[in-house]
Amino acid sequence: MKVLQFGLSAGVAVVLLCLAAGYLGRLHPAGDSFAVFRPQGALALVLLAGGAVMLAMPGVAAVALGVALITGAPILLSRGAAEAMGGVALYQKNMLDRNDDLAGLEADIRAAAPDILTLQEVSDPNLPLLERLADVLPHRMFCTFEDVGGVAVATRFPPVAGSEICAHGLAAMQVEGPNGRVWLVSVHLNWPWPYGQAAHLKRLLPVIEGLDGPVVIAGDFNMVRWSAALARVRAASRTTAVGPVLGSYVGFGPWMLLPIDQVMAPGGGTAEVRPRLGSDHLGVLARVGI
Missing domain, CATH: 1.10.287 (Helix Hairpins)
Incomplete structure (x- = not known):
């Protein structure tokens, strides 16, 4: 005993x-x-x-x-902001650079009918998806990022000319939203300590902080929302986490879903997960307040 x-x-x-x-x-x-x-x-x-x-x-x-x-x-007990339910729809997805179900992913994006699409691990084989969605999300930008694949933003909102910004693991574009101009940002952070996430974030925070006006930011942050790192991102972008907490990374199996795909917006919002569709991440469909 x-x-x-x-x-x-x-x-x-x-x-x-x-x-x-x-x-x-x-x-x-x-x-x-x-x-x-x-x-x-x-x-x-x-x-x-x-x-x-x-x-x-x-x-x-x-x-x-x-x-x-x-x-x-x-x-x-995490929850989103109920008042954002009538807001803008955003679909967030780390595609996986070797995605083998682009047709299924395209069909799910079309079914969700988002106003904004943020993607990570957009490899050469994955790039055609942006072209195939051009009829519903005609405005898009793509930024390269390491060997795993780049980051991208696509939207139905018209962009502000010359506003596109590419940084290391970040794509940002200002658009004419329903209530005025807003920045749309897709981010892919490196893995956390003992890997290089802290140094990576140190490079990106000044870029995020320098975006003038409202910001909607989403991506695979390889980090949870209650971390100090994500608190700094929210402070720099002047945003609130979109809830509830959702397990999105399925690489460790269904018994350990990690909530590392995040959506942040000025007015918070609500979110739900979407299927894997060829990736090791679930998609996240959010309604965000701008």
Whole structure:
């Protein structure tokens, strides 16, 4: 019994330390890497709390369950802005550079009838999709980005002449929206620490901050919305996260969907997932307020 109690206490301590590290992203990018798995950490604490009850450890159970609720409840209870339901429709998709279902993806985009389309991993084989959608999304721009494929924006709104901006993993275009001019931005960030996301974001934040006027920004950020990195993106773009939190990356299997595809807009909004359609990311269809 003593051995089991010690092992369970040690497990709770390790999970608590990992969860605590996830709140330190402003001090070091490793904190954001821990933050990615905050929901899984909260679930682990719930399970450990159950084990603590079985082993007659009420104090450990109370601590584990309390921290699980504090860290996990805000994610589970996330919601979008209801007033944005009548807003602009945006379809976000990391296509996967080796997408083998472009026809299915095209059909789903047409069925969703978005006003704005943001794409990542737009490789040479994927580029024809933009051309095939030209009848419904006639205005588009594409920016190259590393070997995995570029980023793109397509829209039915007329662009402001000469407004296109290409940066490292970013495509931005200002358009004449229904309520005035607005920037449409597609982003693909590198993987987080120990990879180069922090340095990549440092390059992009001045570009985002320099966009004059309202901004709608979407993409594969390889990061969760509760991270310090995404807080900086929202501050730079003067936007609010579109909710609720949605698992979008399916590469680890259906048991660990990571919510790393994000949509942000001045008035927030609501969102739902779309099928994989040849990718390792689900699509995200959002209604955003500008």
